[in-house]
Amino acid sequence: MSDSKIIDVAKRAGVSVATVSRVLNQSGLVREKTKKRVQQAIEEMNYTPNAMAKNLRSKRTMKIGVVVADIEVSYYAEIVKGIENMANSLDYNIIICDAQNQKAKELEYVSLLQNRTVDGMIFVTPVMTNKEIIALVEDGYSVAVIGRFIEHEQIPCAFTDNVKIGKDVVSHLIEQGHEKIAFLSGYADATDSYERLEGYMKALRDAGMPFIPELIDNGDFNESGGYRGFLRLHGRNADLTAVFAANDEMALGVYKACKELAIQVPDHIAVVGVDNIRITRFITPSLSTVEQPKYTMGALLTEKLIDQMNNNEFGDKRYFKVESKLLIRESSSHLRERQTQERAEPG
Amino acid sequence: MSDSKIIDVAKRAGVSVATVSRVLNQSGLVREKTKKRVQQAIEEMNYTPNAMAKNLRSKRTMKIGVVVADIEVSYYAEIVKGIENMANSLDYNIIICDAQNQKAKELEYVSLLQNRTVDGMIFVTPVMTNKEIIALVEDGYSVAVIGRFIEHEQIPCAFTDNVKIGKDVVSHLIEQGHEKIAFLSGYADATDSYERLEGYMKALRDAGMPFIPELIDNGDFNESGGYRGFLRLHGRNADLTAVFAANDEMALGVYKACKELAIQVPDHIAVVGVDNIRITRFITPSLSTVEQPKYTMGALLTEKLIDQMNNNEFGDKRYFKVESKLLIRESSSHLRERQTQERAEPG
DNA sequence: TTGGCTATTGAAATCGATTTCAGTTGTTGC
DNA sequence: GCAACAACTGAAATCGATTTCAATAGCCAA
Helix, strand or coil: CCCCCHHHHHHHHHHCCCHHHHHHHHHCCCCCCHHHHHHHHHHHHHCCHHHHEEEEEECCCCCCEEEECCCCCHHHHHHHHHHHHHHHHCCEEEEEECCCHHHHHHHHHHHHHCCCCCCCEEEEECCCCHHHHHHHHHHEEEEECCCCCCCCCCCCEEECCCHHHHHHHHHHHCCCCCCCCEEECCCCCHHHHHHHHHHHHHHHCCCCCCCCHHEECCCCCCCHHHHEEEEEHHHHHCCEEEECCHHHHHHHHHHHHHHCCCCCCCCCCCCECCCCHHHHHHHHECCCEEEHHHHHHHHHHHHHHHHHHCCCCCCCCEEEEEEEEEECCHHHHCCCCCCCCCCCCCC | CCCCHHHHHHHHHHHCCCHHHHHHHHCCCCCCCHHHHHHHHHHCCCCCCCCHHHHHHHHCCCEEEECCCCCCCCHHHHHHHHHHHHHCCCCEEEEEEECCCCHHHHHCCHHHHHHHCCCCEECCCCCCCHHHHHHCCCCCCCCEEEEECCCCCCCEEEEHHHHHHHHHHHHHHHHCCCCEEEEEEEECHHHHHHHHHHHHHHHHCCCCCCCCHHHEEECCCCHHHHHHHHHHHHHHHCCCEEEEEHHHHHHHHHHHHHHHCCCCCCCCCEECECCCCCCHHHHHHHHEEEEHHHHHEEEEHHHHHHHHHHHHHCCCCCEECCCCCCECHHHHHHCCCCCCCCCCCCC
8 A cells, every 4th residue: 555645755755745746747847866866766665646635735636427317228328438438538537426317316416516526527317407407507516418408608518419310210100101100208308308209290290290199108218117108108099000219228118018918010010219229239120229429429528528627618619419320120110001001910 | 616615614603613523523512502503604605515625634535446347238337336326325436447348447447546536446347367456455455346256355255156157057058958068258367257167067077078178269258259259169160059158248249140150049059148138138039148136246245345444344244155047048948859959941 | 609520612733735935056157 | 256047946835624632611519
């Protein structure tokens, strides 16, 4: 254990602590000869500067808090990886705050900002509202958001065009011949949810198709919510032929419900999700979904946040609108003829 | 932003900083009336103690470093969740160190221990060797390990009986009538790898079957390694009928290779993995695997490490050997008759 | 009212670094 | 050899809390 302090090094090298500090921080105004002596002492004593003392004095912790709805969900894990890797390459560490999808826990973690455990915080969660996040910034904290757009000049954010996502998916389903397309939303008040719903409606409008409120239901962005939501939807609309789930997790729940109801995907019902989590490629039938550059969003935003914290100025490029891409797979590849849809015999 | 310091609170309440500190830390020797006054001042100023200063003085950071091979792999993510949740409930935070499967990065992160950024560290990675971890403890640091057993009385660890895992899997395959069973190892020097290999051999011995070195190959615990490993195995042993992959990720690689080679699972080849990652239930055919209580391992070990750090004594129960459970699914459910195996027509 | 004891309280040291400011050393030019 | 200036170096303040130790206040009995 490196128990030695800077004063020990100073004594050994026969200089003052100030000089040792200068050598450590390469401020460059130490004579070469002295520097050598100090470095040797550091080496010999295996000295490492105490980060806590350093933090206190410099008022920076070199740590970023990452509040994430559920670290186990691969969509989030991939974003977090992007954050961690970028942070690390910029000499920052990240403190993971798994909110377990609970707002109370998210708010709890805000104390890390307040007590200066972290220099800034990134929110990767649909739970916290924009308003609450803006309040933090107004209080003087550095925060950033992934997955949605926030209209505030001091909040960097990375997100995809959710309206476009909704529109792309539903237009695709319409092209496939579907007329009764359900939308399975996440939390009703999450931007992801209502923006995708907006896209859904826009696609219908463009195609001259009616909006049927019964075809909308909402879940919680989790598999179980998708499962229950589909059961409700199907109960109300026996004739629906396609489901657009606001994310892949819920689409998995739809698969489960379909299996129990002996409904074939995609023969009876087409399913499309969003996020392109890894599992979508492995499941049968493979799930059509929308790719979002998760790792990239995490990395870009982290770079931006750190830059902003260090320079204390809010550059021009405050947000990153990244491109999404519809991936058509088996779950929505069965062309359906209009007006002649019916349940074919299983198989 | 809570910019007020303890001295500001003290002034406002008309007391000394010592008294404020006593109120904050409920040391209980403050007169009720004074306490009320201080609490009101704290309230009014919206004061939060500065964690850095606190840490410096108390020499504890209330943070645990978690070095993980790859946070995006669901096996690790689930363990990390267990760690985070338990740590949080004990008032600790975790610093995630994604090593990207690189030993150099893992060693880099050790500096967090050395510079006192964290109070202790948990290793959730097959990369670091036992020797290196023991060296840290001998240096006086608090560390713990998940996923293997380390023979050192100051290192808490949580793990499953890997020999049993290997034996269970292979015995199962033998029961199914398989005679040419390949073992696809992870990193050759990881305990997970060679202990499972040991179980593999034990099962063969128990069944009176020969050990054939050509049936062993190794990957890297990742999908791509599993893919390449299987191609090599299959190249050498056209007649193999079962593959035991040291983890599920590699089993996914085997699936991929089989698909390309038009080999049917399980009709032509049975596949079994380890870890029971989520994807195994969704893939077709569902993958037989071995469940390890990942979340539980993370949580238990974290509790133990924190307890050890706080009491600075190494209690009786130093390690947690958790139960594993073979889950037989479709990928190994096709009974095979001895001596009459042949490639059936596809389908 | 006062002594003696305990319950509160405050001043100052401390944690381990960084940084300011002043003092010292070394160079250079004449 | 010496003044003038630049280059180094060190003493002490500082970051914002906790904690020790001594001092004060409050209380009760005599």
